Amino acid sequence: MPIYNKKxxxxxxxxxxxxxxLKPIIGGKKDPERFDMVLEILQEKVPWNETILIPLHxxxxxxxxxxxxxxxxxxxxxxxxYKENWKKKCRIRVRDTEDDIGDLYPKYMxxxxxxxxxxxxxxxxxxxxxxxxxxxxxxPVIFNFLPDIDTFYEKWLGKDAPDR
Amino acid sequence: MxxxxxxxxxxxxxxxxxxxxxxxxxxxxxxxxxxLSLKKDNPFRYExxxxxxxxxxxxxxxxxxxxxxxxIVKEIGELCFALYTPEGDSLVVSTGILVHVHTMSEAxxxxxxxxxEQDPGINPGDIFLNNDPQTGNVHTTDVQTLxxxxxxxxxxxxxxxxxxxxxxxxxxxxxxxxAAIQRFDDGMYYTCRxxxxxxxxxxxxxxxxxxxxxxxxxxxxxxxxxxxxNLMIRDAVLEFIKQEGIDYYKKFIREAIEEGRLIxxxxxxxxxxxxxxxxxxxxxxPLKEEAWQPRAKVNKLTNEPLEIYVKEDGxxxxxxxxxxxxxxxxxxxxxxxxxxxxxxxxxQVLIYGDKVNDGAYFGVQKNYPLGSWCNPGDPYxxxxxxxxxxxxxxxxxxxCISYGLxxxxxxxxxxxxxxxxxxxxxxxxxxxxxxxxGDRWALSTxxxxxxxxxxxxxxxxLDWGYAMWNPESDxxxxxxxxxxxxxxxxxxxxxxxxxxGHGKYRGxxxxxxxxxxxxxxxxxxxxxxxxxxxxxxxxxxxxxxHSTGYRLIAKNTNMKDIIDKQEEYPIEDADxxxxxxxxxxxxxxxxxxxxxxxxxxxxxxxxxxxxxSGGPGYGDPLERKLESVKKDLDEGIYTPxxxxxxxxxxxxxxxxxxxxxxxxEATEERKKEIRKxxxxxxxxxxxxxxxxxxxxxxxxxxxxxxxxxxxSLGLSEKWRKEFIEFWNLPENFxxxxx
Numbered sequence: 001m002p003i004y005n006k007k008x009x010x011x012x013x014x015x016x017x018x019x020x021x022l023k024p025i026i027g028g029k030k031d032p033e034r035f036d037m038v039l040e041i042l043q044e045k046v047p048w049n050e051t052i053l054i055p056l057h058x059x060x061x062x063x064x065x066x067x068x069x070x071x072x073x074x075x076x077x078x079x080x081x082y083k084e085n086w087k088k089k090c091r092i093r094v095r096d097t098e099d100d101i102g103d104l105y106p107k108y109m110x111x112x113x114x115x116x117x118x119x120x121x122x123x124x125x126x127x128x129x130x131x132x133x134x135x136x137x138x139x140p141v142i143f144n145f146l147p148d149i150d151t152f153y154e155k156w157l158g159k160d161a162p163d164r
Numbered sequence: 165m166x167x168x169x170x171x172x173x174x175x176x177x178x179x180x181x182x183x184x185x186x187x188x189x190x191x192x193x194x195x196x197x198x199x200l201s202l203k204k205d206n207p208f209r210y211e212x213x214x215x216x217x218x219x220x221x222x223x224x225x226x227x228x229x230x231x232x233x234x235x236i237v238k239e240i241g242e243l244c245f246a247l248y249t250p251e252g253d254s255l256v257v258s259t260g261i262l263v264h265v266h267t268m269s270e271a272x273x274x275x276x277x278x279x280x281e282q283d284p285g286i287n288p289g290d291i292f293l294n295n296d297p298q299t300g301n302v303h304t305t306d307v308q309t310l311x312x313x314x315x316x317x318x319x320x321x322x323x324x325x326x327x328x329x330x331x332x333x334x335x336x337x338x339x340x341x342x343a344a345i346q347r348f349d350d351g352m353y354y355t356c357r358x359x360x361x362x363x364x365x366x367x368x369x370x371x372x373x374x375x376x377x378x379x380x381x382x383x384x385x386x387x388x389x390x391x392x393x394n395l396m397i398r399d400a401v402l403e404f405i406k407q408e409g410i411d412y413y414k415k416f417i418r419e420a421i422e423e424g425r426l427i428x429x430x431x432x433x434x435x436x437x438x439x440x441x442x443x444x445x446x447x448x449x450p451l452k453e454e455a456w457q458p459r460a461k462v463n464k465l466t467n468e469p470l471e472i473y474v475k476e477d478g479x480x481x482x483x484x485x486x487x488x489x490x491x492x493x494x495x496x497x498x499x500x501x502x503x504x505x506x507x508x509x510x511x512q513v514l515i516y517g518d519k520v521n522d523g524a525y526f527g528v529q530k531n532y533p534l535g536s537w538c539n540p541g542d543p544y545x546x547x548x549x550x551x552x553x554x555x556x557x558x559x560x561x562x563x564c565i566s567y568g569l570x571x572x573x574x575x576x577x578x579x580x581x582x583x584x585x586x587x588x589x590x591x592x593x594x595x596x597x598x599x600x601x602g603d604r605w606a607l608s609t610x611x612x613x614x615x616x617x618x619x620x621x622x623x624x625x626l627d628w629g630y631a632m633w634n635p636e637s638d639x640x641x642x643x644x645x646x647x648x649x650x651x652x653x654x655x656x657x658x659x660x661x662x663x664x665g666h667g668k669y670r671g672x673x674x675x676x677x678x679x680x681x682x683x684x685x686x687x688x689x690x691x692x693x694x695x696x697x698x699x700x701x702x703x704x705x706x707x708x709x710h711s712t713g714y715r716l717i718a719k720n721t722n723m724k725d726i727i728d729k730q731e732e733y734p735i736e737d738a739d740x741x742x743x744x745x746x747x748x749x750x751x752x753x754x755x756x757x758x759x760x761x762x763x764x765x766x767x768x769x770x771x772x773x774x775x776x777s778g779g780p781g782y783g784d785p786l787e788r789k790l791e792s793v794k795k796d797l798d799e800g801i802y803t804p805x806x807x808x809x810x811x812x813x814x815x816x817x818x819x820x821x822x823x824x825x826x827x828x829e830a831t832e833e834r835k836k837e838i839r840k841x842x843x844x845x846x847x848x849x850x851x852x853x854x855x856x857x858x859x860x861x862x863x864x865x866x867x868x869x870x871x872x873x874x875x876s877l878g879l880s881e882k883w884r885k886e887f888i889e890f891w892n893l894p895e896n897f898x899x900x901x902x
Contacts, residue, residue, distance in 0.1 A: 012576065012622055013622070017622065034574060058784075088849045091848065092848075093845050094855065106662050106739060107741040109663075109714065110712060111712060112696040112757060116698065122846055127839045127842045128784050129786070132702055132707065132708050134446075135444065136465060136467075137864070140890040143442055144443060145564075145568075148440075152438050
């Protein structure tokens with residue numbers, strides 16, 4: 001099994017690896033230490049102290065805070081219980097007119113707002129674009145991923161979650 | 165009628181299948197195997213055995229494709245072979261269009277359940293043909309040949325091969341017929357039919373087949389291609405048994421599949437995180453203006469939600485609850501096609517490696533709700549182009565798995581989706597002069613197998629190089645396509661700006677072609693791809709979906725004059741709102757915002773533009789590196805206006821140096837402006853909730869959206885419950901749709 005050092009993994013996370021460096025990582029066997037090492041790198045990177053349990057997104061993490069598991073943005077904004085869809089705490093822009101969609105796509109190359117709208121979900125604090133949804137008008141907001149944190153740590157990694 | 169069973173230990177095949185299914189149901193393990201004893205006792209022999217069979221299948225494919233006539237088979241290898249157990253479970257596969265490995269498995273099981281052993285009989289040297297989606301296939305243009313393999317008096321396996329045909333004799337020429345609305349439009353149906361014996365195809369079958377399709381030469385030689393490959397596989401299996409012994413073979417095929425199942429569970433535990441994953445894809449089929457048939461005049465939007473559970477034991481469950489209904493259109497999808505699509509994607513994102521077989525199929529639970537587009541339960545519907553729904557639907561699976569891969573730290577494996585394998589332009593005509601005068605040509609370019617792949621979480625997506633149904637995608641050479649579609653020569657193939665999905669890492673980009681009708685008569689032309697909605701489940705973590713398709717046709721052109729005078733003619737449609745076609749041509753130019761059209765008649769010098777699909781993006785575009793944006797501009801991937809709007813990059817073109825330069829200061833300002841816009845033009849969730857809910861309650865929705873909701877709400881109690889709870893609607897909420 002390969003083991004990549006912290007520097008290589010940091011460069012991977014930052015999108016700095018050349019194709020020559022990246023290709024064997026994609027094509028080769030996976031490094032079993034990856035999760036722990038990535039967690040360590042991310043924990044050092046974020047400007048706050050709560051323990052990261054699961055990296056959920058480029059900028060969002062499930063963290064342990066005051067014995068609760070919450071979703072927290074890299075900027076420090078707290079989205080609340082990880083079992084609730086963090087998108088419900090976002091600022092949301094709905095592009096549902098031809099003009100709004102036309103800002104992003106040439107004529108004929110974007111969706112027809114009669115059929116579909118484009119939603120943008122921003123962090124209410126740093127206004128990073130966290131997600132887009134392209135769905136018909138009136139479609140419920142999609143809750144993309146609800147991790148089973150305890151099963152993951154206890155049954156798959158063979159250890160307690162850091163907050164347990 | 166057979167009197168002696170052909171299964172093992174004097175069992176019938178049906179008894180063997182029932183036993184196999186019960187063992188997996190009771191134990192969760194393939195054939196109830198508790199350990200891989202052959203692998204454990206002598207791993208070298210076991211691995212050598214697998215490699216020898218795998219090599220035999222790859223060799224069979226590589227040899228057989230030289231017998232084929234279809235350019236799509238010969239040029240880009242639209243075929244594959246697989247070896248199956250007596251019960252129809254694949255244990256070894258070749259390379260190629262692997263989407264069909266499990267569909268052929270379904271066809272074999274159909275024959276077993278229908279007791280073909282008794283009637284029409286399964287004997288050494290028999291040949292069976294299948295292209296029926298209801299009995300294990302995707303659509304009628306995928307044609308399967310299956311042969312039984314015997315050792316002494318026992319059936320010990322099946323060899324199967326599939327090729328994609330240019331034409332199957334449907335309502336119009338082509339391989340994905342937009343105009344098919346019922347089974348009787350789909351072309352010839354061979355429902356697991358015996359077509360030969362003693363290793364020879366019966367003459368009456370071949371006469372019938374030749375007279376039933378528009379491309380008889382391709383059909384006939386492709387049948388011989390598939391049979392030749394199967395016979396090579398049979399020879400290799402018999403040689404294997406001579407060397408290793410029949411007892412070893414019988415144990416080996418069980419272990420190889422159980423190992424495949426264990427590999428899936430191991431990979432899932434290695435790379436994902438247990439939990440619930442969700443995504444939703446959509447597809448548009450606006451036939452209200454297009455269809456000829458009155459009952460097909462429906463603008464249809466398909467709902468394709470997917471929920472995946474990654475379970476504690478490393479198995480997966482896939483649930484398509486909430487899918488909208490089927491319709492009088494060709495994009496209804498049978499279970500066999502859904503299984504094939506699911507399996508081929510798993511081979512690409514999780515179980516790639518040497519033991520790719522039906523073991524993975526047994527590690528996944530599925531729910532394809534009866535009555536929905538993915539399991540209509542009505543054999544009389546058209547299933548001629550299920551790809552239209554299947555391809556976008558499985559972007560949701562790729563996206564769901566990517567959430568797990570990301571969280572586990574394997575960001576290099578993240579891929580939120582892929583481009584639609586369109587624009588599948590199709591049709592055909594008759595040469596009006598020259599050495600081929602009177603001969604038919606078929607338009608069926610398979611450069612569609614070079615689409616944009618989604619971005620990963622560490623790099624841009626692959627440009628023009630991906631097809632979800634064939635891990636060996638290849639867009640082929642224009643010169644080869646022109647050999648068989650000579651009535652519509654290319655005028656250009658050029659990068660089309662703004663096809664790639666935006667993001668920190670952009671999706672794969674793509675190109676567009678312009679072609680002109682020449683030296684022909686009686687030309688039909690049509691095409692299919694997304695148009696009014698974005699393809700699939702969109703981008704990820706702030707990335708945007710790639711652009712949609714549209715239709716551009718120029719009729720009654722002055723191209724003859726232009727060619728005579730050697731003047732400039734359009735070779736692209738870089739800016740559809742200010743098009744080259746309008747500037748350079750005198751013609752009747754039609755632009756439609758949708759891309760799936762019924763056939764139109766074209767004349768010589770008429771022109772068409774067709775664009776391949778990009779891939780979805782990943783991450784906030786404001787985080788894209790400036791040097792990457794400059795490269796996009798230099799290569800024509802994006803235009804400066806959209807780069808300004810989306811990436812916040814201000815750039816100027818240096819005509820002397822022939823490249824773009826980024827104005828750093830102005831870019832910083834523009835990015836600040838975009839963040840300000842985000843703040844000003846966004847709303848809180850509560851405001852959003854009221855805004856969106858009012859669209860539902862005030863009936864502000866368009867007819868296709870209403871129809872979609874009415875179908876999904878009516879077909880799934882679970883989806884309805886969540887929908888009503890989410891929007892806090894009354895229990896008796898109804899949505900009328902037609």
